[in-house]
Amino acid sequence: MVLKINNVSKNFGGISALTDISFSINKGEIFGLIGPNGAGKTTMFNCITSIFPPSSGEILFLDENITGIKPHKITNKGICRTFQNIRLFSQMSVLENVLVGGHSQSHSGVFSGVFRTKSQRNEEEKLRSTARELLELVGLSEFEDAVAENLAYGQQRRLEIARALASDPKLLLLDEPAAGMNDTETADLYYLIKKVQERGVTTLLIEHDMPLVMRLCDRITVLNFGKKLAEGTPEEIQNNQEVIEAYLGSEGDDDIA
Amino acid sequence: MLLEQIINGITLGSIYAIVALGFTLVFGVLGIINMAHGEIFMFGAFIGVTVTSTLGLPIWMAFLAAIAATAILGYLLEQFALRPLRGKKGVSHLAPLISTIGVSIFLENLSHHLFGAGNHPFKSSFAEIHYTIGSITIYLVQILIFVISVILMIALSYWLSKTKAGKALRATAENLETASILGVNTKQIITLTVIIASAMGGIAGILVGMAFNSVNPQMGLSIGLKGLAIIILGGMGNVKGAMAGGLILGLAETFIVAYGDSGYRDAIAFIAIIVILLIRPQGLFGKKTSEGRP
């Protein structure tokens, strides 16, 4: 079990964004988190990565309780995320973005950095080669020196994934990676996430692109109004009447293939 | 004595509050700390001196002249020091800080050349009107200052929260581009705001001149710094906060003199904000920023 969510709730003033949610993710899985707008999916991510702590409940990562610890510690333990509204370091180059992603994988401090000790140089070398390899993986090698904010939307999303991967996470959280992508690009994204899975990374995916979700995910949890509506394999979910009513819409719509 | 000191504190606090309102308004709409606000205030005071003491005209003319002059200064400030920086790509948020500091240096030295260094007395019979109750003397100006500050506060907070123009102003403050696609003429709104804020500075200038009978080119700095402390204390961009912050500071300064060590009077404003900010980083009345929506 990589991640275990136990009875997590989150309230904002009067609004309960999450109510008593539990689910768990196995190693190597691609796990889907879907549901209507405002169902609480992003809120769940924020609780897991400690942007804010849950109001109640606990979150276990590799059997360790990580509820409410500092966000950077979560990353150091092996969870990394992307953001629904892209949050790159917009003024940095593409490569630098990925290097920052590798922060938790390196250790040099002020003095080793300034005096360029041998171990620091080695470490830096390694960071760079990993970063380049990741850019290759997401298909951004040729933009290495470009300033991040000048990338097109879809490229920015892929850069976010590369940056998150640079922290060598055991669990990767993706928040709507396909938003703003066309079908061709979404197809590329499919292969990318698959490749990430091959690297042994477990993925928790929020996405509204149903074809993508259904093809990628091993299991899916559906949230609705902050409550858990259903959980199961893609087939089970697609055929769940409640989910269809709340979220997927009727079969008749031929665009949801 | 206590009552007299309270009157002193409220007078001072009301002045601080009016100055702070000007800061708050510009900060609220532009997100800019207008470092020249204190100097605009000083200019207002000098116009008051010129109209009453030098030209010997009645006090209401002084108010009109000061409001007009500072409004024009506000317009020029917007036109030459703020507008060129707006909407340019890669402009750091520090640029307007520096350019308004530039304006403040310019205005301070200009007024020195125009009006001369040193204190200028504010000679107006109006400033002499006072009432004596027992051993307590209260000047009409002191009452006026308090009343004006309350009126301005109420008017401003109504304007901002209830009127269309006020909402447009807040929209502009939040995001220029968004406001403009909603149909707001952002240039006009911004100019208007800076002008109103400056005119309020002008009013404050005259009131201070009358209350303390001292006007000099440097007066903008010290009151300006206090004004800054207050908007932080009360919560940035918050009208009621500015008023409350002003009164708190005015009373605190008075009481530290009356019952403590007057040597720390200038520090009290900043000690207060440091303490407040540590307890409530958003200021006394500031809204807590939403729990991060990444």
Place this chain on the structure above:
Amino acid sequence: MLGDLINPYYLQVGSFIMINIILGLSIYITLSSGQLSLGSAGFMGIGAYTSALLTINYDLPIIVGVIAGALVAGIIGILIGIPSLRLTGVYLAIATLGFGEVMRVFLVNWESVTKGSVGLSGIPQIGRELLKFSRDSGFSPMSIGLKNNQFVYLMVLLILVIINILLIWFLIRQNKSRVGRAFAAIKMDEKAAEAMGINITYYKVLSFAQGAILSGFAGALFAHVMGYISPADFSYHRAVDILIYAVFGGSEVIWGSIFGAAFMTLLPEVLRFISEYRYLIYGLVLVLMMAFRPQGIIDVPLLQKLHLTKRRSKHGSKN
């Protein structure tokens, strides 16, 4: 003769430039992690008074005083930096400005030690101490054709130049390292930086403290160059001057602060001939420069044009 070429006035101005560069760097380094601190004047005061008091009262060598001054400023920097973490943007700026003012008031009121606003005089002056030392060891500046004041200021300037070169080297190296990247990431997006595993508390306090150390260091040097300090030296005006160095020169790059400090120190000197109007013009220059180059004189594209920085393609996608 060497002596004719060296004008102590220029040396003096040169020394002030060097000290101001350190002050500019102190703002730059705090800004590089996205924090706008206007406490430099306060930290400068701490450094100056610490060093002056140690050298005057305990006869410690100047170098010990200067290091102690920088360290004390750094420690107070950490103490101020930690609670200030909760503040951002202008809140931080004004709170730190407030800290500076409180420091000044404190120096004014703590008369038994600081002599209040009368200030401390008789602080050992670097150049004069060196002159004494070289005379004691049998060397006379006259032997290389220098007058006393030429020698004194030449020495001061040389020392300051060496210190500056070391500091700049240090900061450039740091910028290019993991620490520098962490600062930059925090500056651009704190939440995202945190999500990338960066301990923002640590790095923000680190950069704040580094800024404080640099200010304290500059303050200590200032004390030993001037020979006299008073609380008025560390007032609001100083804080603003220092901010102007960094922003006017360009706060995004290290060369900006350096250039800004040099330029802004020279400007009033160059404008001496119009004495009464020079601050009027100084104010105008600030407004105009910000209007035309709001990012400051020196920015990344300019450095690229001068081939001082690796060229990066401006544009992501291929058109």
Place this chain on the structure above:
Amino acid sequence: SGNSSEKAGKSASKDGGKVSAKFGVVSYMSGPGAAYGEAITNGFKLAQKEINEKGDVHIELAIEDSAGKQEQAMSAAQKLMSDDGITAILGPTLSTEMNVVAPEADMNGIPIMGTSTTAEGIPQIGDYVFRNSLPEALAIPAALKKAVDKYGAKKVAILYGNDDVFTKSGFDTMKKAAEDMGLDTLTIETFQKGQSDYNAQLTKIKGLKPDLILCSALYNEGAVIMDQARKIGIDVPFVGGNGFNSPEVIKIAGKAADGLIVATPWFADKDDTKVKDFVKKYETEYGKTPDQFAAQAYDALYIYANALKNAGSTDRDEFRDALAKTKDFPGILGNFSFDKDGDVVMDPTVLIIKDGKFQQFE
């Protein structure tokens, strides 16, 4: 102490026995205290014109601004000192600036004289450092003594600016003088630069009912303080220091200025032809009544001119020696001599403002 091996002033010329010299002036001409620099340089320029017209010696002035800042004063002085044609320096304006500049001048063997620096210990910095401004240590006790004698005062309150060297050292003297005279000090209140509201302090003082208020303030603040004091009903006399003495006090505070007692070397209404002459010329030239800063500067240049004539040379050392010998020089401030340190020896006059005019306090 100075380095006598350096010979300066070679470039200055001596035409037909008439010595011609250049003096450097460092003055506070931009920024908050520019009013002082203005008065001072006016005094210099007026004296310069007269001296050159008279023709015993010829004087050139090189005036530099210090903006009231130490570094700027230092740079300005350095610029002047590195000009070999400059024989000696006048200024800078503030004691803080003098504290920085004087050791430097002394080291370089250049005579320097403050015309407005009244803080303790300045002439003691070195052999080349002088002043002709009356130190507070002389002025304040004189004024206080007369006031106490006249009003039989026992209880006093002190109010001073604590963030300014000038007013702070004035206060130190005041406090000591009050103690020496066995007065009961009810309270000590401070104010800070740029403050315009003194009501809190004054209200507190009012409640304590002192017989006299000792106020160490520059005239700008002092006048406003008196105005506010009278407004809240304090009517006891004020005793001020050197900086309080200016006709501006009356201009700013009007009737409220009545009752201010100061000791000063400078009395504009003195029944003395030299003084009357000076006041008239100054008024026609600058449209203002001269204050003590202008008067002290005016006298200072005369003292320099006199020393220059006596030295008969622009050599810095010779000039210094001649300057140090100045004795009973008849200036508009009175008869002037230096003591062994280069400090002022002179008897101040005590004045009081009455009916909107400075008058001799008997």
Place this chain on the structure above:
Amino acid sequence: MTLLKVSGIETYYGKIQALKGVSLDVEQGKIVTILGANGAGKTTTMKTIAGLLKPKSGTVEFLGENITGLRPDQLVKRGISLVPEGRAILSGMTVMENLEMGAYQRNDKEIAKDLEDVMQRFPILKERKNQLGGTLSGGQQQMLAIARALLSRPKLLLLDEPSMGLAPLIVADIFKIIKEIKDSGTTVLVVEQNARQALKIADYGYVLETGKVIVHGPSHELLEDPRIMEAYLGKKSE
């Protein structure tokens, strides 16, 4: 009648040319869609029309009037309203205030009724009318942005990727709503990644590639053009 006529606009970001002469016509009462890959220049085109960017050359005409270079607020006055990419919610203002700002330039008496109408259409907005805009979920913000634009009662509604980040059910809804908007007389120019859906409701389509229009035609033709299906719409199903 041609409501909007864009002729040969070239728009730059600094030195980078994003549009290399884009021309398009929008007929009154129609839905026109712009398709294209990421970075093709769709958003740039929309922003240029809405007055947020000024073209270096080329003209934009609206109802026969040359409106090139006018300010966005002047265009709102003339009846053009944009729902920008990334929603642009006023996050410090409440949902209600956001909506009111939508009607900023109107002075008529029907604002209250229109407010009621849009809240009927998006019930969640009614429910959350006092919540701060910035704390809405991504999809909720998208709905708010569309609702807000409708409140200006535009003649021409510009929608930049309205379905982005919306749940499937809502996406279907949005396209229904766009159709309804058209039926109520408002002309719509819509940028979409969801090409098939877009073409199904649109009357006419333009395909952009690196700043140029490469194909345009009635949407049913585009839908049937295999080349276009392949290159810009992705394969139907993999």
